[in-house]
Amino acid sequence: MKLLDRFQFILPDLCFLTDDPYRVKMIAAHYLDHVEIFTETRGQVGLTGTFNNVPIIVLSAGIGKTSTMAYLTELCLKNQIKRVVYFGDCITNDPGLPIGSIVLINKAYENGKCYDASGKMLQNTEAILRETNIQVQNCVTTTDDHYLIDKKYRISQDSKVLDFTTAPIYKLNETANGLEALSILTVCENMSTNETIEEAARQRGGQIAIQLALRILSFHANILQ
Numbered sequence: 001m002k003l004l005d006r007f008q009f010i011l012p013d014l015c016f017l018t019d020d021p022y023r024v025k026m027i028a029a030h031y032l033d034h035v036e037i038f039t040e041t042r043g044q045v046g047l048t049g050t051f052n053n054v055p056i057i058v059l060s061a062g063i064g065k066t067s068t069m070a071y072l073t074e075l076c077l078k079n080q081i082k083r084v085v086y087f088g089d090c091i092t093n094d095p096g097l098p099i100g101s102i103v104l105i106n107k108a109y110e111n112g113k114c115y116d117a118s119g120k121m122l123q124n125t126e127a128i129l130r131e132t133n134i135q136v137q138n139c140v141t142t143t144d145d146h147y148l149i150d151k152k153y154r155i156s157q158d159s160k161v162l163d164f165t166t167a168p169i170y171k172l173n174e175t176a177n178g179l180e181a182l183s184i185l186t187v188c189e190n191m192s193t194n195e196t197i198e199e200a201a202r203q204r205g206g207q208i209a210i211q212l213a214l215r216i217l218s219f220h221a222n223i224l225q
Contacts, residue, residue: 015058018086028047035047039059044062088163091190102135103136105170118173124219163183
């Protein structure tokens with residue numbers, strides 16, 4: 001992969017955002033053409049490539065809202081990003097969500113406030129799901145920092161899963177002019193059934209979920225121009 005001079009290169013306006021730099025390289029190896037790296041800052045990886053001939057960015061941003069928003073805000077400030085799909089892991093205490101389940105996040109809670117996914121991207125996802133046999137669960141997620149201390153979390157009445165990244169990203173649907181954001185997660189731990197996905201499998205990520213996220217990101221990309 002060629003290392004680009006990021007100060008001279010204009011990045012695509014579609015961004016696939018994830019947490020793990022190894023996952024970025026795996027996506028590049030299996031799904032993208034014409035791959036070029038534009039950053040490897042602090043161990044994270046950002047690259048460009050094409051998926052079904054659509055130019056996209058794939059960027060790792062670490063775990064949690066602080067790291068993610070630092071990378072994503074800088075990216076949006078310096079480039080005209082129009083669409084973001086976040087793919088990561090989540091935790092649940094719902095026995096009806098086995099590990100490996102793909103969850104589509106409709107809205108996310110943080111500090112008692114609710115933030116919505118992009119309505120347009122949810123519509124795009126419904127269109128894609130009608131054409132495939134991919135099974136997803138429509139869910140609501142929440143962010144709860146207390147989980148890191150006592151492995152328990154408080155959820156809103158309609159929340160089924162916990163993650164630390166979706167809510168701050170969904171804030172951008174309200175604050176960033178013209179930006180569309182959507183989060184697709186896979187269940188990596190079920191606290192009710194005591195099941196977890198091993199680290200190597202988490203890094204590989206759910207291949208079906210990744211393919212779905214890439215299709216959503218690139219869906220009718222020409223209408224954004």
